[in-house]
Amino acid sequence: PVMTNIRDMFHRHRASATYDSASIGWALGSAEKLFIVLSSAVFCIIFQTTGSLNDSFYRGMVGFWGFFTFNFAIYSYFGQAFVSLVEPSATAIILSSVFIGLNNFFAGLIVRPQLMVGGFYALPFYICPGHYVYEGMIISLYREDNSEVIADEGSDFWDFLGCTESPCTGSLNQYI
Secondary structure, three states, X not given: OHHHHHHHHHHHHHHOOOOXXXXXXXXXXHHHHHHHHHHHHHHHHHHHXXXXXXXXXXXXXXXXXXXXXXXXXXXXXXXXXXXXXXXXHXXXXXXXXXXXHHHHHHOOOOOOHHHHOOOOOHHHHHHOHHHHHXXXXXXXXXXXXXXXXXXXXXXXXXXXXXXXXXXXXXXXXXXX
């Protein structure tokens, strides 16, 4: 709703030649930054402390926060772009929903990434920002974790470890 009002204001000012599109863009970008940084920091602090994912609170916090903030900014700025580019708000919401759905699909949340690499879906998988965001979040949380992981016989992890007999174990650091 706010972006719709700004869009209308932009068209009025552009018609009267008082504002340039770059000045509106800079204003929106700078106004949104504080919201993105603070809201993602609050989420990450609550998520890390209640999830007990690390034995050390600070170990994965900076990387996780950075990737989560990047993802939050992508959704926020793409939503603003769709509202600015498309006249009816309902159409902008539909386009944003499609973008988020495709981002989640090609990020590996719906279909395993192993099934997308090397096939028809390889290009969207590699250009999708969510793929890199979620991979960065997982790696920042578990990169120094050496918990034991049991490899299933015939799995990619089993082959990676070079297992010959069961049970075959590796570390979580090797698994990711």
